[in-house]
Amino acid sequence: xxxxxxxEQAAHYRNEEAHxxxxxRVCVAASCQSSGALPVLDALKSACDSRGAGSCKxxxxxxxxxxxxxxxxxxxxxxxxxSESLLYRDVTPEDAPEIMASVCGAPVERLLCPTxxxxxxxxxxxxxxxxxxxxxxxxxxxIAVGGYAALIQALTEMTPAxxxxxxxxxxLRGRGGGGYPTGLKWSTIAKMPPGQKxxxxxxxxxxxxxxxxxxxxxxxxHRILEGMAIAAxxxxxxxxxxxxxxxxxxxxxxxxxxxxxxxRAGFLGAKVADTQxxxxxxIRLGAGAFxxxxxxxxxxxxxxxxxxxxxxxxxxxxxxxxxxPTLINNVETFANIAPIIREGGxxxxxxxxxxxxGTKVFALAGKIQNTGLIEVPMGTPLRDIIEVIGxxxxxxxxxxxxxxxxxxxxxxxxxxxxIPVDYDSLKTLGTMMGSGGMIVMDETSCMVDVxxxxxxxxxxxxxxxxxxxxxxxxxxxxxxxxxxxxxGTRADLARLEDLCEVVRATSLCGLGQTAPNPVLSTLxxxxxxxxxxxxxxxxx
Amino acid sequence: MTLPPARPPLPSDDxxxxxxxxxxxxxxxxxxxxxxxxxxxQDAFGYLDETxxxxxxxSLDLPLxxxxxxxxxxxxxxxxxxxxxxxxxxxxxxxYIKGAGGLIEGVQEHYGIDPGETTADDRLSLLTxxxxxxxxxxxxxxxxxxxxxxxxxxxxxxxxEELA
Numbered sequence: 001x002x003x004x005x006x007x008e009q010a011a012h013y014r015n016e017e018a019h020x021x022x023x024x025r026v027c028v029a030a031s032c033q034s035s036g037a038l039p040v041l042d043a044l045k046s047a048c049d050s051r052g053a054g055s056c057k058x059x060x061x062x063x064x065x066x067x068x069x070x071x072x073x074x075x076x077x078x079x080x081x082x083s084e085s086l087l088y089r090d091v092t093p094e095d096a097p098e099i100m101a102s103v104c105g106a107p108v109e110r111l112l113c114p115t116x117x118x119x120x121x122x123x124x125x126x127x128x129x130x131x132x133x134x135x136x137x138x139x140x141x142x143i144a145v146g147g148y149a150a151l152i153q154a155l156t157e158m159t160p161a162x163x164x165x166x167x168x169x170x171x172l173r174g175r176g177g178g179g180y181p182t183g184l185k186w187s188t189i190a191k192m193p194p195g196q197k198x199x200x201x202x203x204x205x206x207x208x209x210x211x212x213x214x215x216x217x218x219x220x221x222h223r224i225l226e227g228m229a230i231a232a233x234x235x236x237x238x239x240x241x242x243x244x245x246x247x248x249x250x251x252x253x254x255x256x257x258x259x260x261x262x263x264r265a266g267f268l269g270a271k272v273a274d275t276q277x278x279x280x281x282x283i284r285l286g287a288g289a290f291x292x293x294x295x296x297x298x299x300x301x302x303x304x305x306x307x308x309x310x311x312x313x314x315x316x317x318x319x320x321x322x323x324x325p326t327l328i329n330n331v332e333t334f335a336n337i338a339p340i341i342r343e344g345g346x347x348x349x350x351x352x353x354x355x356x357x358g359t360k361v362f363a364l365a366g367k368i369q370n371t372g373l374i375e376v377p378m379g380t381p382l383r384d385i386i387e388v389i390g391x392x393x394x395x396x397x398x399x400x401x402x403x404x405x406x407x408x409x410x411x412x413x414x415x416x417x418x419i420p421v422d423y424d425s426l427k428t429l430g431t432m433m434g435s436g437g438m439i440v441m442d443e444t445s446c447m448v449d450v451x452x453x454x455x456x457x458x459x460x461x462x463x464x465x466x467x468x469x470x471x472x473x474x475x476x477x478x479x480x481x482x483x484x485x486x487x488g489t490r491a492d493l494a495r496l497e498d499l500c501e502v503v504r505a506t507s508l509c510g511l512g513q514t515a516p517n518p519v520l521s522t523l524x525x526x527x528x529x530x531x532x533x534x535x536x537x538x539x540x
Numbered sequence: 541m542t543l544p545p546a547r548p549p550l551p552s553d554d555x556x557x558x559x560x561x562x563x564x565x566x567x568x569x570x571x572x573x574x575x576x577x578x579x580x581x582q583d584a585f586g587y588l589d590e591t592x593x594x595x596x597x598x599s600l601d602l603p604l605x606x607x608x609x610x611x612x613x614x615x616x617x618x619x620x621x622x623x624x625x626x627x628x629x630x631x632x633x634x635x636y637i638k639g640a641g642g643l644i645e646g647v648q649e650h651y652g653i654d655p656g657e658t659t660a661d662d663r664l665s666l667l668t669x670x671x672x673x674x675x676x677x678x679x680x681x682x683x684x685x686x687x688x689x690x691x692x693x694x695x696x697x698x699x700x701e702e703l704a
Contacts, residue, residue, distance in 0.1 A: 031676045034687035067676025208632030208671035246579065246616055247672055285579055287614030290670060304572035305606075306613040365634035365675035372676050403633065437675075439633045453636055457670070463613075 001266070001273040003152050006143065013144040021055045024048065024099070025074040025085070027132065028060035029218045030250050031211075031372075032070035036092070040071050043096035051100055059141075062219020064132035065120070067372040069113055074132070077104040089113035118388045119370045124351070126359050127335040128375050131219035136254050139261040142222040148267050150341035151226045154233055155275045158341075163234040164190060167337070169345030171357035176202055176293075176330030177405065177434040178510075179356070179423040185327065188317040189235040192325040197237035199228050200321065200328045202298060203244040203251070206290040207406030208457065210437030212361040213331035215373050217244070217251035220335070221258035222267075225281060227334030229272060230341060232279045235327050240281040243298050246288060255283060290407075290461035294509050295320075295328045297463065308465045309509035330435065332361055352378030356422035364390050366439040367397065376421075383417040386440060397442040401525070405434030407454045407461075408514030410521025411447065430521045432514075447526040448533055452480040454518035458511065469512030472503035476519065486533050493530060497523065548598040551591050556584035560592075564599055571602050574610055578617055587618040615670070623658040623665040625703045627696075628682040632671030635679040639692070643679055644668070646693025647700070664700060 017023075026032075026041040037060075044058045064072045069089035076085035088099060088111040095111060102108050115121075125131070134141040142148070154163050168183025189197060201224060205213040217224065228240045244252050259281050262268045270278045284302050291297045292307040299321045301307040320326025336358060340348050349357050356378040362385065365371050369391030376385065386392070386402060393399050401411040410431030412419075419425050423433050441450065459473040479496045482488045500516035507513045523530060547569070550557040563580040567573030577600065581592045588611050597607040611617045629635075629643050644655060647666050651659050658665040674680040677689025681696060688699065 030687065031674055031689075034674055034677055034680070034689050070676070205673070206670065208636075209634045209675055210671070211673040211675050214673045247669065285576065286616075287575055287579065288616035288670070289614050301575065302572070304570075304574035304576075304610070306610055363675060365678060366637045371634075371678070406633070437633070439637060439675075441637055445637060453633070461670070 001152060002156060003149060006149055006152050010143050010146060010149075013140045017057065017144075019055070020057045021078045022057070023076045023085075024056065024058045025061040025076070025132065026058065027062070027064045027070060027072045028136075029063035029215055030248075031063070031067040032072060033250070035070040035090075037071035039093045040073065040091050040096065043093035044073070044100065047096040047100035056100075059135045060137075061133060062131040062136050063128070063215040063373055065123075065128070065373045066113070066370060068370060069372075072113070073099065075099065075102075075107075079104040085115075087113040087115050119372075119374070119391065122380075122384065122389050123375050124359050124377050125375050126339050126348075126351075127216060127332055127361050128219070128373070129339070130223065131215065134220065136219050136221055137257055139222060139258070139265055142220070146342070147222055147338075148226055148273075150338035151229050151233075151267065152273050154230050154341055155273055155277055160190060160234045160236065163230060163341065166340055166345040167234070170336075170340045170348035171345075171352075172333065172336055172340065172348065173356060173423060174330060175332035175336070175360070175435070177408070177432060179433060182329065182333055185317060185329070186231065186235055188315075189237075189325050189327045192318065194236055196239070196322075196324045197235060198321045198324055198326040199232045199235065199237045199240040200298070200302070200326060201228055201240065201242040201331060201334055202293065202295070202328055203242055203248075203331045204286045204293045204298060205245060205248075205331070205435060206293045206461075207408075207435050207437050209363065209365050209403070209439045210406060210435045211363045212373060212436045214248050214251055216331050216335050216361070217248070218254055221251075221255045222262060223338055224255070224331060224334050225258060225262050225268065227337035228281060229268065229279050230337050231327060231329065231334065233277055235325075237327065238278050238280070240279060241284050241302055241321075242281060243284045243286060243292070243302060245286045247286075252283060252285065259283070289463070290457070291463045291509070291511050294511060297509070298328065299326065306463070308463045309511075311508060332436070353420060353422045355424050360421070360433070360436055362436045362438050364438050364440070366403075367393055367442040367445075368440040369394050378422045379420040381418050381420050382412065385421065385438070386417065390440065393440065393442050395442075397444065399440070400443050400445055401441045401447065401450075403431075403439040403441065403450070403518075404437065405432040405514075405517070406437055407457045408432060408510065408517055409434045410517050411441070411450065411525060412521075413525040415525075430524055431517065446484070447522045447529045448480065448484050451519045451522045452477065452484050455480050455515070458515040462511065462515075466506075466508035466512060468503045468506040469508065469515065472499055472507070472512070473515050475499055476503070476516070480519070483530065483533050486535075488534055490534060493534065545601045548595060551595050557595075559584050560596070561599075564596075569600055571600050574600060574602065574607065575614070578607075578611055582617060587621045589619070589621075620658075621662075622667075623662050625663060625684055625700070626665045626667060626682075627700055628667045628669045628672070629655070630672045630674065630678070630680045630682070631668045632675060632678075634675035635671075638678040640679045642693050643681060643691055643696055646697055650697050650700075664703070
């Protein structure tokens with residue numbers, strides 16, 4: 001298959017829809033489904049049928065971002081301008097006839113959700129460019145917006161070395177949290193002697209408070225497959241696995257369907273797009289273990305073992321799944337690949353900061369007005385994300401801290417909110433990018449209790465293989481528990497700080513090494529709250 | 541010449557064993573399909589009992605210790621039967637900040653069960669989860685597979701009461 005053939009197909013699919021005067025898009029990602037999006041979709045479909053055949057189309061689409069206002073419905077009229085859609089919030093099935101009856105220029109005012117607010121206007125969408133626009137279950141829909149063109153381009157017009165060059169030039173860094181340069185990782189695996197190699201997509205989004213990968217998988221699953229296939233071509237792999245959490249049944253379902261459809265259409269399989277390149281993808285389900293987000297534990301889990309990490313080196317690039325060279329990247333990393341191939345690495349490198357290129361998807365949650373999913377260029381100040389895009393703290397309360405990086409990250413106080421967000425700036429604050437969860441806390445949150453919460457998490461998620469983590473998290477949790485109850489002494493606090501250092505320095509894998517981070521960062525910025533709890537003093 | 545290991549007979553004529561067998565066959569009875577197989581046992585039977593663990597171990601030619609090790613390592617696998625209804629309270633960070641603790645306390649108080657336990661009449665199991673990914677709707681619970689967002693103890697308990 002040539003690029004021209006695919007472009008022709010895409011044009012054909014777009015033409016088929018040319019007669020549609022009104023397109024109604026209903027968010028059917030998990031969050032809106034929980035708010036009742038499916039009955040809304042059905043009601044709109046029947047209202048559409050009674051409006052007149054063929055002139056309108058109602059479709060389910062992926063995440064539109066503003067989860068707290070779900071179910072969200074977007075209406076695009078040809079008469080006005082198809083690209084300028086109206087957004088309705090908190091839609092119920094009873095609203096369907098009214099929405100369908102409304103005409104261009106006279107929307108249903110009471111349901112309107114302004115799209116010129118900063119939450120939407122300040123975003124720059126690369127990873128989520130199709131999210132909320134295309135039907136995730138439709139391969140045609142993906143092709144119509146230019147899907148799989150990057151894969152065909154790579155296979156027919158580029159050598160694997162060309163692909164590696166573009167990805168390296170893009171400056172893309174691993175979006176799973178580590179921030180390892182993607183081009184470098186790919187090149188290492190490509191240099192390994194030919195033979196069996198694997199590509200793994202890490203979709204074991206275990207950080208509590210993070211739902212970016214889930215939204216990408218549920219909104220645009222083909223893009224992940226396309227990114228994986230391009231990666232496999234570049235490094236010389238023929239087999240891929242997507243390791244997804246079993247807690248994400250909808251994502252698994254959509255991904256399974258996407259794999260089946262891509263296979264049938266020849267974008268996966270023995271001869272991808274009629275070339276000599278072969279690539280198969282299989283799904284592997286997680287089973288509820290946070291540590292399986294660590295790459296060596298993840299591979300153990302794919303091999304059917306307990307998800308326990310092993311020491312590195314050897315790194316997976318050298319000896320990974322079943323001892324073969326293995327490329328592991330996060331969902332969001334793979335989602336960035338197709339645009340990089342399409343627009344070029346230099347284009348991608350022009351976005352973001354010196355050390356962190358491109359955009360980052362963040363999941364805003366906690367005590368914040370606009371909870372949901374956003375994508376902003378790297379380097380956007382934290383204050384803009386929280387106060388402008390996120391709309392600030394509800395109920396007139398005061399901001400206290402924002403937690404990034406999940407159980408491996410830390411809390412950032414008000415004083416540092418003006419920092420531009422990228423991998424390196426967050427590290428200097430004692431936290432990390434992590435996968436992109438941002439939990440906002442207001443003045444009612446007790447930071448000692450927050451530290452205890454994360455330590456409890458790490459304690460119960462510790463795999464038990466190495467002693468510093470297994471015993472250390474247990475001891476630290478005990479100390480934090482004593483402290484939160486106001487029964488701790490100054491000696492307890494000192495012991496806690498010692499333990500943090502020991503566990504950080506001596507644990508086997510990332511889980512243990514970073515488990516002290518929430519404690520260290522809260523101690524750094526909110527030490528007064530710990531002090532106030534000592535000897536039975538009352539805390540805020 | 542080595543013969544392939546003999547497959548054990550199905551533990552009973554319960555049709556659900558055929559589903560489990562199908563999963564193992566699809567994966568060529570490979571040992572690395574253990575987690576997939578346990579998932580299918582749990583989907584079919586609701587939990588993993590000793591009979592099923594022994595059957596899976598024998599079928600995949602794995603030591604029982606390894607099968608038991610995997611079954612107990614992963615949180616999702618249950619070794620005890622669940623009640624007719626399940627209420628999973630999300631204890632992820634966003635839900636914690638927004639009051640998941642109060643939801644658990646509400647259920648504990650009303651039914652007298654702790655997380656991981658089932659009521660004496662086998663009606664309801666209370667479970668917790670590490671983030672169900674519905675952070676935009678925090679605090680969230682999953683009742684019989686359906687995610688309910690923005691919950692409070694005084695809305696959750698009546699919902700649970702309405703379950704048959």
